[in-house]
Amino acid sequence: MKPEKIKIISFGYFEKKYLGEILHEIEHVFSIPVVIREGHLDLSEFFDPARKQYDANKLLKEIETNYAPARKKTIGIFNVDLFIPILTFIYGQAFLNGTCGIASAYRLTNERYGLKPDVKVFVDRLRKEVIHELGHTFGLYHCTNPVCVMRSSTYVEDIDQKSWAFCGKCREELKRSLS
Amino acid sequence: MPKKISILIVDDESSVRDSLYNWFIEDGFHVAVAEDAKIALTILESESFDIVLSDIKMPGMDGLQMLSRIKAIKKDAIVIMMTAFATVETAVQALKDGAFDYVTKPFDPDDLSHLIRNATKQISLMEENEILKDKVVSLENVEDLIGESAAIQNVLREIESVAQSNASVIITGESGTGKELVARAIHANSPRKFFPLVSVHCGALSESLLESELFGHEKGAFTGAIYNRKGRFEMADNGTIFLDEIATISSKMQIELLRVLESKSFVRVGGNKEIKSDFRVICATNRDLKTMVENGAFREDLYYRLNVVNINVPPLRERIDDIPLLAEYFIKKYCTTMNRHLMTIEPAALKRLEQFPFPGNIRELENMIERAIVVGNGKKITLKDLPIGKTDSSPAFESLGDIEKNHVLQILNKYEWNISATAKALQVDRVTLYNKIKKYNLKHTN
Numbered sequence: 001m002k003p004e005k006i007k008i009i010s011f012g013y014f015e016k017k018y019l020g021e022i023l024h025e026i027e028h029v030f031s032i033p034v035v036i037r038e039g040h041l042d043l044s045e046f047f048d049p050a051r052k053q054y055d056a057n058k059l060l061k062e063i064e065t066n067y068a069p070a071r072k073k074t075i076g077i078f079n080v081d082l083f084i085p086i087l088t089f090i091y092g093q094a095f096l097n098g099t100c101g102i103a104s105a106y107r108l109t110n111e112r113y114g115l116k117p118d119v120k121v122f123v124d125r126l127r128k129e130v131i132h133e134l135g136h137t138f139g140l141y142h143c144t145n146p147v148c149v150m151r152s153s154t155y156v157e158d159i160d161q162k163s164w165a166f167c168g169k170c171r172e173e174l175k176r177s178l179s
Numbered sequence: 180m181p182k183k184i185s186i187l188i189v190d191d192e193s194s195v196r197d198s199l200y201n202w203f204i205e206d207g208f209h210v211a212v213a214e215d216a217k218i219a220l221t222i223l224e225s226e227s228f229d230i231v232l233s234d235i236k237m238p239g240m241d242g243l244q245m246l247s248r249i250k251a252i253k254k255d256a257i258v259i260m261m262t263a264f265a266t267v268e269t270a271v272q273a274l275k276d277g278a279f280d281y282v283t284k285p286f287d288p289d290d291l292s293h294l295i296r297n298a299t300k301q302i303s304l305m306e307e308n309e310i311l312k313d314k315v316v317s318l319e320n321v322e323d324l325i326g327e328s329a330a331i332q333n334v335l336r337e338i339e340s341v342a343q344s345n346a347s348v349i350i351t352g353e354s355g356t357g358k359e360l361v362a363r364a365i366h367a368n369s370p371r372k373f374f375p376l377v378s379v380h381c382g383a384l385s386e387s388l389l390e391s392e393l394f395g396h397e398k399g400a401f402t403g404a405i406y407n408r409k410g411r412f413e414m415a416d417n418g419t420i421f422l423d424e425i426a427t428i429s430s431k432m433q434i435e436l437l438r439v440l441e442s443k444s445f446v447r448v449g450g451n452k453e454i455k456s457d458f459r460v461i462c463a464t465n466r467d468l469k470t471m472v473e474n475g476a477f478r479e480d481l482y483y484r485l486n487v488v489n490i491n492v493p494p495l496r497e498r499i500d501d502i503p504l505l506a507e508y509f510i511k512k513y514c515t516t517m518n519r520h521l522m523t524i525e526p527a528a529l530k531r532l533e534q535f536p537f538p539g540n541i542r543e544l545e546n547m548i549e550r551a552i553v554v555g556n557g558k559k560i561t562l563k564d565l566p567i568g569k570t571d572s573s574p575a576f577e578s579l580g581d582i583e584k585n586h587v588l589q590i591l592n593k594y595e596w597n598i599s600a601t602a603k604a605l606q607v608d609r610v611t612l613y614n615k616i617k618k619y620n621l622k623h624t625n
Contacts, residue, residue, distance in 0.1 A: 141207035154289035
């Protein structure tokens with residue numbers, strides 16, 4: 001069933017213009033109105049001192065419990081490094097066919113990799129990650145098409161390789177999910 | 180559409196199970212989880228998984244013990260071991276016990292992707308291997324047995340149904356029909372195909388020589404026996420022994436053979452040590468063994484021991500539809516052997532071949548083609564290249580009755596035993612045709 005809205009909640013400091021820049025493409029690919037909100041969470045509760053990272057499983061649960069109403073799709077954006085117990089880091093995760101997901105902007109900037117800052121590249125990566133996690137909430141699996149936004153990305157270079165659009169097959173899947 | 184890969188995750192920590200579950204679900208895998216090895220083994224009893232991803236340190240049965248249990252059930256199972264406390268010893272042990280890979284938690288997302296991709300590749304290679312094996316088997320089926328006629332297709336079906344069993348087979352058929360090829364096809368499609376197919380031409384050997392050939396002999400067993408020699412039964416261990424012209428063996432050898440078939444053990448000539456051998460027996464004969472049994476020329480008990488399955492190979496005159504294919508096959512074979520350009524056969528020559536009764540069956544056709552290639556012009560086989568093309572060639576049948584019988588049978592086969600069409604072609608009425616079929620005891624071989 002088509003949700004009423006897509007809600008993007010930023011936790012921590014984000015320049016508003018970045019989120020404004022990704023809003024239009026998200027609305028375009030899902031044909032659903034997008035709203036941007038600010039959230040306030042004490043992230044220390046989710047910090048793992050042994051790994052010096054933030055627990056993505058706990059954060060996702062928190063978003064689902066307190067921020068994700070049933071008739072909306074919600075994505076929480078964080079500016080911290082996320083992990084799940086089995087992996088060294090993740091860019092984001094979502095409940096497949098669920099109401100919410102999370103994405104991290106922490107590893108999306110060029111500076112993390114010793115390169116010159118590039119806002120355009122950062123915004124492009126963030127847009128792809130948010131659309132990707134939203135795709136999962138609509139029941140889409142990882143896609144093997146190299147340019148599809150649903151392609152799994154394990155490195156930031158992988159994100160740069162793909163586009164922010166769905167391939168034909170995923171678009172059809174999305175249509176079915178929205179009908 | 181490719182098959183969905185299934186993964187079973189075994190870990191006592193729920194956070195690990197959940198993380199992996201979510202990760203693989205997003206990749207489109209079929210995923211199940213188990214919190215300990217015991218539960219995992221119970222799940223595996225009822226459902227088969229392509230990949231098992233298991234922690235090593237778990238309460239109760241640990242991952243390595245579970246790995247051994249899984250490998251005992253399914254040798255080629257893909258099991259990946261995970262551990263948070265990596266040591267060289269456990270890694271070596273896991274790989275020795277048959278683990279596909281070994282990873283340390285937490286792992287890089289890219290490593291996990293690689294790991295699963297490698298396992299998936301391994302699964303697809305194993306499946307491909309199975310498919311190719313089946314293809315090889317089906318190729319072996321038809322490699323030498325040329326023909327599309329109903330009669331030869333029927334033989335192929337019989338080969339297929341009998342190949343997988345261990346049953347003794349008697350192949351009957353006229354000389355030159357390809358009985359040995361049938362025996363080879365049975366062996367090549369049987370589970371024994373990786374072991375030898377040992378052929379013995381019983382008709383070509385005297386009784387004492389046959390005894391030595393079949394059972395082997397010890398050094399000094401007879402004059403000239405300088406060394407120990409393995410017999411054919413011993414050589415056929417785990418494989419198949421093909422006894423051609425079985426009807427020619429003496430009464431003494433029939434008794435010996437029966438004893439060996441019953442006990443699957445024998446003693447070498449001049450020896451006293453019992454030797455065991457696990458072989459399958461395929462026999463061939465162009466004689467009517469049943470009549471020989473009735474006449475007392477062949478032992479009844481041996482006949483029934485050998486005749487578990489009977490495959491009758493039809494004579495060439497009952498499969499004239501196959502003559503063009505066989506001719507083409509032999510032309511290719513001999514042109515290649517003689518290093519000649521590939522020749523063709525002119526329609527008139529082919530028609531003449533189709534009309535010829537071939538008392539020597541396929542062997543005769545093969546010899547005829549070989550001769551035609553040798554004497555021919557190197558481009559096309561013509562009527563004059565065939566010995567049967569000459570007007571002064573001796574007729575295949577001498578009596579009018581034999582000629583009529585053969586002709587009626589050929590036309591019946593040509594029209595697939597359609598009585599009306601055959602009667603019309605022969606220019607006789609249907610009743611006359613029925614009388615001829617009855618008179619000559621003609622039978623539809625299909």
